[in-house]
Amino acid sequence: MSRSTLVLPERPKLPASGGGPMPFEPACAIFRRYLRGQKLKFTPERAMILDAALRREGLFSADMLVVDLRSAGRVSRATVYRTLTHLHDAGILKQVFFDNRQSYFEVLTHGQHNDYLISVEDGRVIEFRSDKLARLLDEICQEHGFKRAGHQLHLYGTQAE
Amino acid sequence: MSRSTLVLPERPKLPASGGGPMPFEPACAIFRRYLRGQKLKFTPERAMILDAALRREGLFSADMLVVDLRSAGRVSRATVYRTLTHLHDAGILKQVFFDNRQSYFEVLTHGQHNDYLISVEDGRVIEFRSDKLARLLDEICQEHGFKRAGHQLHLYGTQAE
DNA sequence: CTGATTGCAAACACTTTGCAGCAGA
DNA sequence: TCTGCTGCAAAGTGTTTGCAATCAG
Numbered sequence: 001m002s003r004s005t006l007v008l009p010e011r012p013k014l015p016a017s018g019g020g021p022m023p024f025e026p027a028c029a030i031f032r033r034y035l036r037g038q039k040l041k042f043t044p045e046r047a048m049i050l051d052a053a054l055r056r057e058g059l060f061s062a063d064m065l066v067v068d069l070r071s072a073g074r075v076s077r078a079t080v081y082r083t084l085t086h087l088h089d090a091g092i093l094k095q096v097f098f099d100n101r102q103s104y105f106e107v108l109t110h111g112q113h114n115d116y117l118i119s120v121e122d123g124r125v126i127e128f129r130s131d132k133l134a135r136l137l138d139e140i141c142q143e144h145g146f147k148r149a150g151h152q153l154h155l156y157g158t159q160a161e
Numbered sequence: 162m163s164r165s166t167l168v169l170p171e172r173p174k175l176p177a178s179g180g181g182p183m184p185f186e187p188a189c190a191i192f193r194r195y196l197r198g199q200k201l202k203f204t205p206e207r208a209m210i211l212d213a214a215l216r217r218e219g220l221f222s223a224d225m226l227v228v229d230l231r232s233a234g235r236v237s238r239a240t241v242y243r244t245l246t247h248l249h250d251a252g253i254l255k256q257v258f259f260d261n262r263q264s265y266f267e268v269l270t271h272g273q274h275n276d277y278l279i280s281v282e283d284g285r286v287i288e289f290r291s292d293k294l295a296r297l298l299d300e301i302c303q304e305h306g307f308k309r310a311g312h313q314l315h316l317y318g319t320q321a322e
Numbered sequence: 323c324t325g326a327t328t329g330c331a332a333a334c335a336c337t338t339t340g341c342a343g344c345a346g347a
Numbered sequence: 348t349c350t351g352c353t354g355c356a357a358a359g360t361g362t363t364t365g366c367a368a369t370c371a372g
Contacts, residue, residue, distance in 0.1 A: 001351045002181030008259055008284040029217055035299040041346050041351060057165040062336080074265030083339060098169055099363070102336055103261040117302065120310050123169035130301055138293055138315055141278065151279050152313045156173060202326055202371050223361080237329045242362060261336075263361055327370075334363070344353070 027054055027092050027109050034090035045075050049083040050092070058127055059096060059104040059116075095154060098125075115153040188215055188253050188270050191317040195251035210244040211253070219255060219288055220265040220277075240266050257313060259286075 028041040031050055035042050052068045053060070056135070062080055064133045069075045084105060094114070106114075108125075115133065116128040141148040183273040192211055196203050214221070223241055230236045235304065245266060255275070257265045267275075269290075278287040286303045294314070302309040 003249070006265065006286045008279070008286065010260060010262070010284070019202060031283040039351085041344070043352060044201060047354070068304070076337080077336095078355080079353060082352090097258040097261060098173065099171060100258060105168065106173070109164045109182070113237055117307060118169070118173050119307070120173060123167065123173055125167045126305060128301070128305065130297075133297060133301070134224055136291075136297060140289070140294070140317060141318045142321070144287060144289065145321055146278060146280070146316075148316060149319050151315060152317075155302060155307075155309060156311040156313075157279040157302045157305070158310050159305050160303070160308045200326085204327065206328070239330080239363075240328060243327085276365070324372095325364100325370105330366090332363105332365085334361100336360090338357105338359070339355085340363085341355090343352105344351105345349105347349095347352080 020044055030092060031087065031090050032154070035086070040086070045079050046083050046086070048072060048075055050087060051086065052106070053084075053093065054109075056107065057108050059125060061102050061104050063102065072154055096151075098154065114151075115155070117155045117157055119159050120156050188268070191253060192248065192251050196247070206240050207244050209233060209236055209245070210241055211248060212253065214245075214248065214266070214268055216271075217237070217268065220267050220286060222263050222265050256293075259315065263298070275312075276316070278316045278318055281317050281319050 005131070017073070028047075028050060031046070032042050035046075049065060050070060052065050052072075062077070062084060065080050065084075066075070066077050069080070077130055084093065084095075087129050088095055088105070092108060093105045096106060096116070098104065098116075098118070115128055115130065117128060118124070119126070138148050177237070187213060189208075192207070193203050196207075209230060210226060213226050213233075217225070218289070223238070223245060226241050226245075227236070227238050230241070245254065245256075249256055250251050251267070253269060254266045255269050257267060258281070259265065259277075273289055276288070278289060280283070280287070298312055
């Protein structure tokens with residue numbers, strides 16, 4: 001009884017961790033290239049969703065995008081979800097899981113804050129980035145015979161008085 | 162438009178990160194003490210759920226416990242969820258989020274593997290622990306004026322050939 | 323005895339999906 | 348034209364909750 005190796009039911013969506021193929025190339029061009037490569041189409045809805053995501057700073061949920069898009073011409077929730085998946089696969093977004101309710105996204109082209117410090121007191125999320133950490137993670141992967149493809153770190157802390 | 166500080170809708174459930182109050186004290190005693198302190202009751206169902214969790218090695222989901230418990234005398238899914246919350250609050254379990262579907266738990270008293278290396282190829286989860294990492298995380302928290310209360314790290318990697 | 327607990331089923335919240343009509347390339 | 352795309356509503360999935368009966372302390 002009881003196994004010691006868990007295998008996730010779904011293939012993990014790896015969070016690209018910076019250094020991707022898009023340091024300065026505009027996200028829109030990356031997206032179009034990705035879509036073309038997959039024989040998918042660049043529609044006005046997809047353009048609007050990408051635009052809304054790019055306007056966001058920091059983390060956002062699918063629902064926040066839906067709300068943002070209500071002002072400009074209305075996109076259905078289903079399309080937002082479908083497009084977020086494509087944006088993720090194109091390496092433009094990173095998907096983050098803080099709890100078992102909704103997931104959050106972050107534009108990878110924006111800044112380089114890939115890690116999160118969450119205040120236990122009020123749920124505030126502070127984004128940061130540490131090169132020292134990245135190096136250590138590479139090291140750890142190597143020790144286990146892996147090559148790092150991405151990571152997700154949530155630090156929880158209480159305000160030091 | 163667009164805020165840059167996300168505030169999670171629910172207060173985060175902080176994942177106690179080792180060094181808690183229970184290096185060798187039996188989990189059952191910890192749980193009874195916790196329950197008494199909260200004026201809650203130690204019922205046969207709660208005992209069975211704790212027992213099933215302790216028998217598990219590594220990560221498990223709520224559903225896995227429900228299945229484990231079918232053999233011994235049946236506990237309802239609702240009670241399993243309710244009890245998992247208490248076990249978490251008592252510091253006996255850690256809750257882990259790999260995706261937006263279900264959450265996983267891990268007994269904190271068991272080993273000290275608090276971090277996860279996920280194989281992108283097959284979804285396998287390898288548990289590990291790094292003291293060097295813990296120290297670095299403390300450092301990072303300090304830099305931001307926080308005191309570390311826990312953390313969650315998911316490393317994604319591809320098998321290095 | 324009294325308030326906490328249980329199982330059940332219904333409710334929830336977020337996400338995914340089937341389908342008929344629409345529209346890029 | 349020929350796929351792929353969209354919106355809608357329905358279905359899914361893991362988790363939570365209201366309630367009446369039950370039980371621990």
